Amino acid sequence: MSKIKFYFILLIATVVTLNSCHKDDNNEDVTPPIPYADQYPKDIAAIEDYLNTHYISEVVNNPGQPNDQDVTISKIDNPVTQPSLMSYLNSSTLPRLTFRNVNAHDITYKIYTLVIREGKRNDAVNGGGEYPCNMDGVYAGYKGTLLDGTVFDSSNNGQSLFNLDGTTHDGGTGVIRGWSEGFPQFLTGWMSSNTDGTVRYNDFGVGVMFLPSGMGYYNNAQGSIPAYSPLVFSVKLFGVKRYDHDQDGIPSYQEDLNGDRYMNTFAAGVANPDDTDGDGVPNFNDFDDDGDNYATRGEIKDANGNYYAFDKIPDCSGNQIDPNRLKRHLDKNCIKMNQ
Ligand SMILES: [Ca+2]
Ligand SMILES: [Ca+2]
Ligand SMILES: [Ca+2]
Ligand SMILES: [Ca+2]
Known part of the structure; x- marks a missing residue:
């Protein structure tokens, strides 16, 4: 069992235990979690200090082998020859450090991601070169460390499926929110076979995610991860599994209408760019996207009952070509089922 899976199960077990303590009223002291708004400033200060004081000391180049593109980050002892991670901020070349603002827990998190290698497509047959969205599954290698360099978990097993939607289903394991925020910044590579028949991963995306504890395990200590630990994950994106x-x-x-590769459910009253009918349920989770009381799946079939290819779904007038057309399943004024 992968440790990530183990941690996830442990997290559920911990929540159940805490709840039962409250119910039992057995005078046990339960320490309430530190408010996110109090912990986050400490985490981001520690992460930015890490970015300023550490550098990439090694990227293994060993194509076809499990350790290919293993990344090591070390503390700077010679600033002349060891450019800090922060020095790559918004670089026009790789490595490139960027950050995104993520609203969660009533605060805004700054999530830094370092792209070392972008990942790319081989050809139409072998695929690759795809970005996951934050609701897809990913096949990935990873190494998790604390800011002090302690390695708490690693795997180069490309057969393990991780669900960025945070839940366990379809053979994939739910992961921490930080992974959902970080992985859509990388492209997949493509697969072939080594001469001994083992799977060979080529040109996959490689980089590092820097996660405040609220994007990780927060107050739930896990094995060698103390409570409230910011996490550093170096990652390799081998493949993507799409879900519907x-x-x-x-x-x-x-169903990611604004094409930013992120879809979320927002608080009531907050406009959501991925929610056509504004009912609070984003399209990827809404069986009737335009709220016309006709299910989407009936609106995207032709007269023979076959699904249109996604890029061929017509607008209400039947136009299948205009790139700016409003596809009919997103047009509440268009009632056209199976025609
Ligand atoms: Ca869907
Ligand atoms: Ca989006
Ligand atoms: Ca909706
Ligand atoms: Ca509809």
């Missing part, structure tokens, strides 16, 4: 969460015939990643 609302089973409307359109894969979730194609």
